[in-house]
Every structure is written in structure tokens, then in C-alpha cells.
Amino acid sequence: MPCLASKISKRVLALRAHKRASTLIWALTSGCQLLLLAKAVTVAVAGHEWPWPTPEHLGAVGLVYLYAAIVCSLASLSVLRHSAEALIKGWEEHSVTSRAEVTEPLLEKGAADAGQEGADRRGTITLLLHYSSYDLPLLLLAFSAGAVAALGQALIPFYTGRIIDYASIDPDVGQFEHTIVLLILVSLGCSIFTGIRGGFFTVCMAKLNVRIRTRLFDSLLAQELGYFDCTNTGEITSRLSADTTTVADQICLNLNVALRSLTQAAMVLVFMFDASWRLTIITFISIPCVILLCKVYGEYYRELSKAVQTELANANSVAEEALSSMATVKAHAAETSTRHAYQQRLRAFAVLQLKEALAYGAYAATNTFLPNVVNAVTLFYGGRLVLDGRMSAGALVSFMLYQQSLNSAFQALGDVFSSLSAAVGAADKVIEMIKRVPKVPAPGSLAPSEFSGRVELQNVDFSYPARPSLRVLNGVSLQINPGEVVALVGPSGGGKSSIVKLVERFYLPSNGLVLLDGRDVGVYDPHWLRRRVALVSQEPVLYARSVRRNILYGLEEDDGEAPGSVPSPDEVEQAARLANAHSFISDWPQGYETDCGEKGTTISGGQRQRLAIARALVRRPSVLLLDEATSALDADSEAVVQEALDRLMKEHTVLVIAHRLSTVMNADRIVVVAEGAVQAVGTHEALLEAGGLYANLVRKQLAGSAAGSSASLRAVTSSASLQPFSPSL
Template sequence: MGRLAVSAALFSAALIIEAGLVTFLTFWPIGCELRRVDSLLGFLDLYSIDSNLDVWVLMLLHLLALPLCFIRVAGLIRRHRRRYANARMAIYLICYTTQMALLAKAVLVAVFGSDMLSPGRHGESGLIYLFAAILTSLVCVFVEMLSACALVSGWEEGGGRRDEAGEPLLDKTDPAALQRQSTVAMLLSFSAQDTPLLLVAFVAGAVAALGQALIPYYTGLIIDYASIDQRFEDFQRTCLLLVGVAFGTAVFTGIRGGLFTVAMTKLNVRIRTSLFDALLRQEIAFFTSTRTGEITSRLSADTTTVSDQICLNLNVGLRSLTQAAMVLVFMFKASWRLTIITFILIPAIILICKLYGAYYRELAKAVQNELAEANTVAEESLSSMATVRSHAAEDSARAAYQHRLRLFYRLCLKEALGYAAYITCTTFLPNAVNVVTLFYGGNLVLDERMSAGSLVSFMLYVTSLNGALQQLGDVFSAFAAALGAADKVVELIQRAPQMPDPGGLQPGAFSGHLELRGVEFSYPSRPDTRVLSGVSLSVAPGEVVALVGPSGGGKSSIVKLVERFYLPAAGAVLLDGRDVGLYDAKWLKRHVALVAQEPVLFARSVRRNILYGLEIEDGVPAEEVPSSEDVEEAARLANAHDFIMAMPQGYDTDCGEKGVSLSGGQKQRIAIARALVRKPTVLLLDEATSALDSDSEAVVQEALDRMMKDFTVLVIAHRLSTVANADRILVIAKGQVAEQGSHESLAEAGGIYSALVRRQFSKTTSSASLAASGRSSYVNLPSLNTLAPAAGAVPRPKDPL
């Protein structure tokens, strides 16, 4: 059933129920008197403050006026949008005016009405029928207001729009509403796991609320026993009871608070774990388009806000709700008339909370977003402090951070002003009601219809009720803030990765034949920029193939596609004739190892950095976890064993955050050992030596030359000396395979590779010129014979660049 159909059904049901029940509750008690009425004046004579006739007339007026507000806009189109807004405003005005009039009627009955519960002989309806009619109208008017506004909004959204059959679209899904529903549903599912704990906490809170309600009751008795009846034994006994109740209330309050704190911590852990798991599932493109500072802000600040606010305010909300319920029972016992008067506070607080909650929710989301932006700026500068310091850019970094903080401050200022106005209203209203209650209660004491102790007890009840209602208002606004922060967290948790899940293929035999067929690729962040255009290449098992060419040609993109960081727009990336997406992800990363240009080490021991991804925590069976001998063998192959053993704690030495305690060459050799310990079949080397000095490059290159003969190797290099011994060299330029062949054949061909060789010796032409001009720009370059002793024999300098 659509949203409009549900709204129409609710509106119709509320109208029918209100009309039927209020009419019955109005005329049934005065049925006998109605039979004797023979004129309009006789009918008016039946009216009194103790009758329901005014409630019935009020019901008729708003039932006639309410449908007129949206009947006129049912067939309007979108150009009359202001009429829709006016119709909603009229509905709110009619409904709120009706509810205020009903509450005023209840107050008049409490002040001037009789004490008769059942109908009287002179047209009195009796308190039961009176308040039943008032309560029925209040509830039905509220339902009518919500459903009527939903109808108007539905017509507005569907106005002027047609479906394929030409019919008007009368229903539409609200993304914001769906997000709120999804957020609330997920938070409830997270909290549902702690239901037993929350139930015990709720029971403890209910007992504590009962104790809080008994304290004013015994206080009033003590005042009566001490000043009016002067019964010393009852006075002492009641004092002892009061002490016992206070102690029990404190104990159960502590139990409730402790249990809710435990639930809050468990919810915090649960949300953080779910969010972190969701982030780990996301594709690489998500992390390139989303800044790290924003992600860490969601993972730290927002999750804490959500868990703390949800559990803390659930604790306060349940406590306040049970406290209000208990207090109301004792208030009615003390004086039902005074109790009705205090109810004029409730609708005012509900209205203020509703308006403030909607405003605060949106403002809280904006504050969280601005704080995330500020954290992003700070994280970017702090994580690259060496670059900031080397360029003396501290002032600009400070200015950027302060700019974000100024925007954050402005939003917080608006938040503070709104909160101040909210607190002003919710503080004044209870005090105003206290004055009215004291005035009327004092008159009851003077008329000897109420004792002084009962009035004191009632005022304590009012204070307790006002505090509970004010806390409920605070809980409402805090929940709005928590939902504002939770929207983004839940959105990230529910975000589906934009890549299909990998397959589960784990073949027993794997030769490592790598192939790209007609691959076209663009990065998701730059969909209009073609990086690879129909690239096809093949690397046979045991073959070493090098990719060279100008920067930005697409070499590293090929490696990223083989690693399945991205999906090609067209074509296929195959391993042993199967698409890489068919293989199990963990199996694939163990048989296809990557050594990147800038290896990242973690704040753990050297041994655990080499074993990264191959530990029991990674789901690797214990018998398949590489042994210490395997780790040392991989380190020896990577020329890393000697410097590792020279460290204070050998393989147990901590590398520091991002390997800060190691040099570039040492980090690179540990990264090579990390790849080799997997005993891969395919080895991907992406600029593995480009960031090293000459000595470190020589050591790392020696390790690479020793091991490349045992694997299928795809190596990317700008330093051509590192790939001269490759079986084949492919020149990648402008997203295509421009040339391929051996080092000697390409060096003498006079093409792009030949020009790259000349540039590394003579530095006559830039990479940008090479990429832009192609082969035709190389004809004026000096011949290779003038740069090398023999044709095709290019010597390898120690530092070619």
C-alpha cells in the first residue's frame, strides 16, 4: 500500500472514531434530559462546565474545517506550490488551536467542575465521560494532523508528474525519510543484542523511579505528623522509612546507571567494528575519492557521539519516563484538580521539542561535517609534516585549519543560540506552572479541601515531573543530534562496494600466465580521461616483462588492474586464461605478490611486517603460516637478513609508524621479503628502486635479479638500467603499447625507447616532450654510437639519473 493510501486511511479512521466516540460520550450521559428538550433555549440550558457539549461543538467545527484545507489542493499542479504550504500551515493551525481549546476545557473542569464521576441529573456528564471525550479528541486530532499533512505533501510531490501510462504520480519515496528509517532500524538492531541487559537496567530504573516518587509522599506525611496531627511515633517511623527509601533509590539508580554504561560501551564497540569492517570492504576508488581525515572522523568522533548519546539518553529517557508515570499516579492521588492544571505544560514542551529537534538535527549534521573537514585539513598537514616544514608552509597550513575552525565555530554558535532559546522556554514554562499550582493549591488548603503536607508533597511532585519532562526534552534534542551523526555512519556501514565480490576459485595448479586483452580503463574519479586504450599484452610463465615509458602513460594502472584494485571498462585481465575476478581474493594475493614504489610498513616487528597478511588472524591455517625459517630465507633473498640481524632485537625490532625507524632501502628490502615469503607465482614490481639512492638501488637490484628468474615477473621501471636484462620490454605511451622487444632491438630502433635511453644519458628531452611528440621528434637526437662504445651496448652508470 502506498504512502498516500495509508495517510488517507488513517485520516478517515480518525475522523470516524472521533465523530462517533465524542458524540456518544456527549449525548449518552444526558439522554434523559434531551428527551425533555423542546426548544433551542432548552438545549442551551443543558450546557454547563460539567457537560461535553462544548467539546462536541469544537469537534464539529474542526471536522468541517480540516478537510477544506486539502480538498482544494488535491488536483493542483506544481506551479501552485505555495498553496500546498498554505494548506499545511492551515492544518497545523486548526489542529493546534483545537488541542489548546481542549486542554483549556480540561483546566476549567479541574478548577470549576464538580467531583461527580458519573452523570448527574442536571446535564452533568461526569468526570469519566468528560475526560474520555477530551482525551479521544486530543488523540484523534493529532492523528488527523499528521495524516492530512502527509496527504498534502503527497499531492505536492506527485503534482504535474505522470507515469508511463499518463496517470499522475501520487506517491514518492523520500530519500531523507528512508535514511532516517534505516538509521533508526540499524541502531535498534545493534542495541537489540543487549536486550537482557537493558531489561534489567529498565527494571532497576523503574524501582528507582518509584523510590523517587515515594520521597515527596513521605515528606508530606512528615510535615503533617510534625505540624498538624503532631503524632511523634508516626513521625519517627516515617522518617526511618524515608531514609530506607532514599537508600534503596540510590542503590537501584546506581545499578541502572552502571548497566546502561556497559550497554553504551558494547554499542560503541559494535558500531566501530561494523563501520571498520564496512570500510575494509570498500573498493580502492572509494579511498581515493574520500579523504582519510573524513573517514577517521566518522570512525572516531561520530561513532562515539552515536553510542554515547544513544545509551546515555536511553538511560535518562527511560528514567524520566518512568519517573513521570510514577509521579503522576501520586499526583492524582494527592489532587486530581491540581494534576490536570499541570498538564498545560506538556503540549507546550512537546511543540518546542519538535521544532527544536528538527532544527538541531540538521545543524548537528552540518557541525559534524565541518568538523570532519577540519580534521581532514589537520590530518593532511600532520601526516606530511616533513613536506610542510621543508617548504616553510606552516602559516598556510595554520590558515587553512583556522578557516575550517571558523566555519565550525559559526555553526556551533548557531547551535548555542538555538539551545539558549530552547532552554529559556523550557525553564520558564515549569516555573510559570508552579506559580499557578501554588495559587490554586493554596486556595484548596484555605478551603480545607487539602492539607498543607499534601500541598508540599504535590509541589515536590510538580518539581519532579517538570524535571522529568525537561529531561525528556533534552533527550529528544540529544537523540536528534545522535541521529544526525549516525546518518553518515550508517550510510557508510550500509554502503555497498562498487565492485562485484571476487569469486572463490582456488586452483590446484597455477602456472602464472598473465594476459590483458583489449583493456580500456578510466579511473572512477576521472571517468572522462582514458588511461588505457585497448591494451593487449601477454606474460608467459617464468618470463620477465618490463613496462617502460613516459610518466602518465598507464604502466601502474596495468598493475592495479592485475591486482584487481579496479575493473576495466572493456576487455579482460586474465590469469591462466581466467578472469582475475574469478579467483578467491586471499588466494590471489598469495600467488600474485606486489612490491610497490613506496612500501608501507606498520608499527609492528620486522617479522610481523614480513608476515603481513599471512598470520592466523588473517584466516590463514596454522600449518600454512610461514615459519621463522621461511621468514629468514625470504629476508636473505631480499638482501635484508644482515641489516635485520644488526638491529638491537633482530627480527623482533619494532619498525615504528610507517617504518619511520628504517631507511628507504631497508624498507624496500623488507617489502621484497614480504612478497617473497608468500612464495608467489607472479611478481609485480612497480618502480621498486626508483626512490632509492645508488647504493641502496644496487643492493635491491641485486636481490631482484636473483629472484626474478624464478617467477613470472611484470616490472615497471623508469631507470632503464634495471630492466635491460628483461626477456621483453613493452613501451607504454598514451595508454597503448607503442613498442615491444628486447633492450638491444629497441635501443637501435630509433623510437620512444631509444629516445628514453638517450635522455637518461644526455638529458636533452623531457618526458612530456616524448609523450607529446612521438617518434618524429627524435630524428635530430645524436646517434647511440656517439653515446655508447658499441651499437646496442648501452653501459649502466651507477646513477643513470
């Protein structure tokens, strides 16, 4: 143990040494770069006007050579710093991986997370650029219009300075009026091309927004059901609505501003050098300070933005949960606790936004102060040049206007950097969802011409992804022959519904096989399979569309069905008749074109259940899966729905989870499922003769029926009378 502690201590000390070395290298290289910038300013103030070495001035290097050497030195120091940091990082990774068995719990995870985060960021930016590349022609047009507008922005200070010279320094009425006309024309052209640039970028923004939303929604549709068990609906909707809008709007808007600002800065610098190269050098020195500030701030702001988006998604999740079950909230008078939970999430969100505000305030104050200091220095030195006769007053005015334009360009670039950091922070989660690979393998494409409907489970183990440590099924084996009706009974949580979900391939078993006609359920084409295997669940969902389209759900041309394979109106009506639904549909004023409303909440439970049965029947399936299709209904509705189910079970292979005694009695076989295993199998009579759980259930139910209760296997019984487990489903 002391040896292990010593090894861990050495690894920690080594990493600390690497960190100190990296900090020292950064400080030395940054100090040298600052000295070089100071030298550039000194040369600009006190240097001679010799661009090249001349024989007349021995020892003179020349301004071109001198500044070229300064730029090369600055670049070399940057390369040296990055190379040294990469080398130290490599030593760190080697130090971690060389003793993985010792340091993995302490160090390796952090290094791996940091590497993964960097890879994720690169992947996010790359994918966003890829999505934007589809609009490359529009972006090129926008950039071209922006370049023309930037040239106009640079010409406005130029003509302004000329106007001042022609009006006061060197009066010339003709040139004064001519320059005024040029200034107006340049301003008009600049405004026109600015509008063109903005319009094209707005179109690109809208198209990128649609493209990201489509990709994200496609990815969500492809995910396995277990993903939605483990992910809050509020988080998903927040990514799909707020985050996608943030990403698309911010990226296109800031790309627009960034291209405009860069082009404007480049144009302005040309005119500034023409006006005074000395003043331009002094002004340009402020750029590294602004860039460094933007880099440090952008990294911090990016992390804050990601945390803000996460907290907002958590708050949306609480609101979504409450709003989607408002009847339950009000029924239990839980408004106060729900409000408290939502406010608690919002408080965390507000704290992070406060940090964002403080960070932005500090950044904005500094970024505003630096340009003003540069303006003051420029005015001081430029005024000295005018007093010495080396620069005209008009040229100084033009230069100050150039400098303001340059400052605004770099100010915009700083804002762009912070906004893009926020957008990329929001994009990380969106792109993470888009790139997520479903854990359930993609289904096959088998679509055989014949399908008998034999269902088989072979030694199946299963746990839900949300509770991987809790085993729901333990070695379940079951076979349902074509045309056979098999009923599953047992306590709630025993695994009955899980068997149905495995047959539907909503989940994959941990071990064992789920077979249809002797083949794994995953080899079949999903559209073909959903026509042969139909599900009627306990709480069916209807959508805000007509009754006819709800019955045809998944079988329309938009679902990939050929026009000839879409069930006709007569087939829809026939399915409704078999489900005992045609009569009440016909009573509605609009009949089969009646809108069901959101989630079918305007329709009674019994009517929804019969529409769900019609939805299953219109597929003409070979296998019917009935998951407690009548358990949530009142006695009258249950009788009507059960009549439809009894009629269906005579013509299909049926796996039914039921609590109604008449359904269970009529089944070919009854399977008692409890604690994730098959406890007993047999007919109604055989299980009664064998005694045990099923016989106790029937006796209790008959006793309850005699006392006036409904004939249900959900009769309340004492745990002592029904061993070894509770009979309630």
C-alpha cells in the same frame, strides 16, 4: 518554449497550494486541540466532583466520560492531521511525477532527496535499535532497577507531606518518627537502584561503542580502493573516532535518562492524581507545549548537528593531511598557509557551533520558563483549595514536590530529545558508511591446485573513480606468458601503474577483461590470489610491529591462515636472504623481533624496499609485480635492491615497471606505454633497430651515463628531441 514555461509555472503553483493547505490543516487542528485543552482546565477548576453520571444530577456527564471524550477528540485531531498531511504529500508526489519530463530539474530532485532523507533517518534509528538489542537482558535489568528507583523518587514527596502533617497540622510523634525512618529507607533504596541502573547502562554504552566501531571498521575494510581515493582520510578517522563515540555514549546515556524520566513521570502522576486531580489536570496541560517545543527544536538541532560534524570532519581532514606530511610542510615553509587552511575550516565549524549555542539558549530559556509559570498557577489554585478546606497543607507541599519531580522528568526528556537528535545526526554519517555497498563486486572463491601465472589484458579501458572523465587506459591489450619478464616503460601518467593495479584488482576496468590463467581475476579467492601474485611497490609501507611480522604481513593465523600454512621462521629468513635483507636485520640487537616503528620511518628507504621484497618472496608467488621498486633509492641502495630483483626475475612471471637500463635490457619483452595505449612492443635490440621513442631514451641515457649520471631512463630530455611525447616516467 512558452508552453514549457507555463507547465512549470502550473506545477510550482500546485505545490505552493499543497503547502498552504498543509499549513491550514495544521493550524486548524492545533487550534481545536488548544480549545480542548482549555476546556479540560476549565472543568478542572470549576467542575463538580462527579466521576460518573448519576440520577440525582440530571444532565451531568461525569468527569470520567468528559475527560475520555476530550482525550479521544485530541487523538482524533492528531490522526486527522497526519492523514491529511500524508494525503497532501501523495498529491505532491503525483504532481511531480506526472510531469517528470517537465519538472524533474526543478522539483523532483528535492522531493526525492526529502524522501531519501526520511528513509535514511528511519534506517539509522532501526539499525541503532538493532545494535542495542544484543544487550536486551542488561537493558531490561537496568529498566527494572530504574522503575524501582522511580517509585522511590515518587514516595519521597509522599512521605515528606506526611511528615509535615504529623509535625504541624495533625501532630503525632509516633507516626512522625515512623515516617522519618520510612523516608530514610526509601532514599537508601532509591540511591542503590539508581546506581544499579546507571552501572548497567554504562556497560551497555561501552558494548554498543565497540559494536559500532567494529561494524564501521569492517565496512571500511570491505570498500574498494576507489572509495578511499574519493574520501578524505580525516573524514573517515573522524567518523571512526569522534562520531562513533558520540553515537554510542549519547544514545545509551540518553536512553538511560529517558527511561528513568518516563518511569518517574508515570509514578509521580499516580500520586499526583491521588493528592488532587484538579491540580494534576492543570499541571498536565503544560506537557503538550513542552513536547511541541522539543519537536521543533529537535528537528532544527539535528540538522545543525549534522552540519557541525561535517565541518569538523573537514577540519580534521586538513589537520590529518598536514600532520602526515609534516616534513613536506616544513621543507616548503608552508606552516602559515597550512594554519590558515585549518583555521578557515575551524571558523566555519565555530559559526555552526554558535548557531547551536543560540538555538540551545532559546530552547533552555523557554523550557525553564514554562514549568515556573505552571508552578505559580499551581500554587495559586492549590492555596485557594487549602484556604477552602478542600486540601491539607501537607498534601499541597507533597503536590508541589511531585510537580517539581514531574518538571525535572520532562526537562530531562527535553534534553534527551535534543541530545538524541545530535546523536542521530552524527549516526547518519556513520550508518551511511556502515551500510555502503562496495562498487567493486565481492571476489570469488576459486582456489585451483595448479596456477601457471599467465597474465592477460584484453582491450582494457579504465578511468579512476576520482577522475571518471579522464581516460587512463584506452583499449590496452597485453599478454605475459608463464616465466616471462615483461618491462613497461613510458612517460609518467601514461598508464603503467594502472595496469598493475588492475591486475591486483584494486580497481575494475570500464571495459575489457583482466585475466589470470584465462580466468577473470575476480573469480579467485583473494587470500589464495595474494599468495600467487605478489606486489612490490615504489614506496612500500611497514607497520609498527616486528620485522618478522612485517615480512609475514597477511600470512598470519589472524589473517585466516591455517596454522600449518603460516611460513616458518626459517622460511622468513630464507626470503630475507633472497632479498639481501638478512645481513642488516642480523646486525640489529633484536634481529627479526626489532620493531619497525610507525610506517617504518625509522628504517632507511633501501632497507624498507628489501623488506618489502622479502614480504613478497615469503609467499612463494608465481607472478611478481614490480612497480618502480628502485626509483626512490639512492645509487648504493638501488644497486643492492636491483641485485635482489635480478635474482628473482629469473624464477617468476614478472611484470616490471622500471627505469634502470639493465633491467629493461634483460627483459624478454619491452612494452612502451604512453597516453593510455601500447605504443610499441619488442626486445631491447628490436626496439633499438626500429628507432623511435625507446631508441631515443637509450641514447639519451647512455649520453648521460658517459657524462657521469646514473644509467636511468629518467634522463632529462627536451620535448623536441623525443617525439611524439616526453620520455620522463
